[in-house]
Amino acid sequence: MRRFFQTLLGLSDQPRRSPSPKRRTQLGVEQLDGRLLPSATGSISSITDAYGQTTCFTVGLDRGIYASLNNYGYTKLSGGAGSFYEVSAGMSADGHAVCWAEASNGDLWWFSGYTYDHSSPYSSQPVYGEDVGNPGNGIYQLSAGRHDDCFVVANNSVWVYSTAGPFWQGIVGMAPGYAPRQISAGVDSFGHDQVYVVTQPGYVLECYQNGSFNWAFNWLQNQRGQYIQATQLSASISSNNDYSNTDFFYVNKADGTLHDYYNGYDAYLGGAGQIQNICAATNANGDYCVVTVNDYWHYNEVYAVGFWTGWTDLQNQATEVAAAGDGMIFTVEPNLQIWGHDPNNDWAHAWGGIATPWHYTGGISG
Numbered sequence: 001m002r003r004f005f006q007t008l009l010g011l012s013d014q015p016r017r018s019p020s021p022k023r024r025t026q027l028g029v030e031q032l033d034g035r036l037l038p039s040a041t042g043s044i045s046s047i048t049d050a051y052g053q054t055t056c057f058t059v060g061l062d063r064g065i066y067a068s069l070n071n072y073g074y075t076k077l078s079g080g081a082g083s084f085y086e087v088s089a090g091m092s093a094d095g096h097a098v099c100w101a102e103a104s105n106g107d108l109w110w111f112s113g114y115t116y117d118h119s120s121p122y123s124s125q126p127v128y129g130e131d132v133g134n135p136g137n138g139i140y141q142l143s144a145g146r147h148d149d150c151f152v153v154a155n156n157s158v159w160v161y162s163t164a165g166p167f168w169q170g171i172v173g174m175a176p177g178y179a180p181r182q183i184s185a186g187v188d189s190f191g192h193d194q195v196y197v198v199t200q201p202g203y204v205l206e207c208y209q210n211g212s213f214n215w216a217f218n219w220l221q222n223q224r225g226q227y228i229q230a231t232q233l234s235a236s237i238s239s240n241n242d243y244s245n246t247d248f249f250y251v252n253k254a255d256g257t258l259h260d261y262y263n264g265y266d267a268y269l270g271g272a273g274q275i276q277n278i279c280a281a282t283n284a285n286g287d288y289c290v291v292t293v294n295d296y297w298h299y300n301e302v303y304a305v306g307f308w309t310g311w312t313d314l315q316n317q318a319t320e321v322a323a324a325g326d327g328m329i330f331t332v333e334p335n336l337q338i339w340g341h342d343p344n345n346d347w348a349h350a351w352g353g354i355a356t357p358w359h360y361t362g363g364i365s366g
Helices: 002-006
Strands: 023-027 037-048 054-060 065-069 074-076 084-091 097-103 108-112 127-131 141-144 149-154 157-162 167-174 180-187 193-199 204-209 215-219 230-235 247-252 258-262 265-270 275-283 286-293 301-306 310-317 320-323 329-332 337-341 358-365
Touching (some): 054 337, 084 149, 157 180, 167 193, 167 215, 247 275, 310 337
Parallel strands (some): 037 358
Antiparallel strands (some): 097 108, 149 157, 258 265, 286 301
């Protein structure tokens, strides 16, 4: 079986530059404080940066890219730079939040600069955006890394773009019938990049950087030696001291249950056949997963699920979830509003001192 899987992998040839040239623009910053932000359902992503500041990115009804940093109003990042379908929050080399986005023409964009000067929290830097093209025929999946890089799917292959070079790099190509259907990027305990690939049949391929920073590959199995199969997956941040460690949540293809996969140990968490969306999250107690579930009593009910804590109903409904640090969660509600779950009241300034876990962020999704 292992030999069979190895025949499915084909390292890509030399990276191809996009037929479309890079576009760079110094973007104007449009503040939307006090206004409702129209954003597209299924297009939110959030991150807590190395300075403890949390940003939620989203796509607007005008197909532009917007961000809310520490909930000080929404800012349009993309100016007039085209239209976008999807966003993924990542981190720059110096630890600030950045946004990667899929444009309507299949190109990859990144936006940086929407970071407050930490010596003067209310002073924002100019927004900078760049069209970095695509490795051929457009991208159709993306997942941001934490080193000024972003992983994408294009041409039946997984690629990575790094702003520091070598720019576009092919990681792995897949055989016909085993096309990548989803990717999710994370890092190991040493901070090295890793990306998980859910293939068309559901088998999960781990792509990770070994000690020499070359890419290595592993088809993932459970503790019984069975290859796992998933319909969706969300990477966590690994915490053990092993270059090849793995840490993620996934939905089992066979029965729709939620699983916690950690370094070869596959833990069943339940929720058979009801799970709609999943997103790995973290708080002071470690990793957990945010899920939306359809059950007999609720539609798209939001739960927090942990290996030790079990299932906790967060008393809200959502069609999209995005998690950040310190237990913070952002959701798109059925009524199209973007809400934030702030259990530790990190954004107390924005909630007027009201100590309830759920608050409306001022965003509207369409």
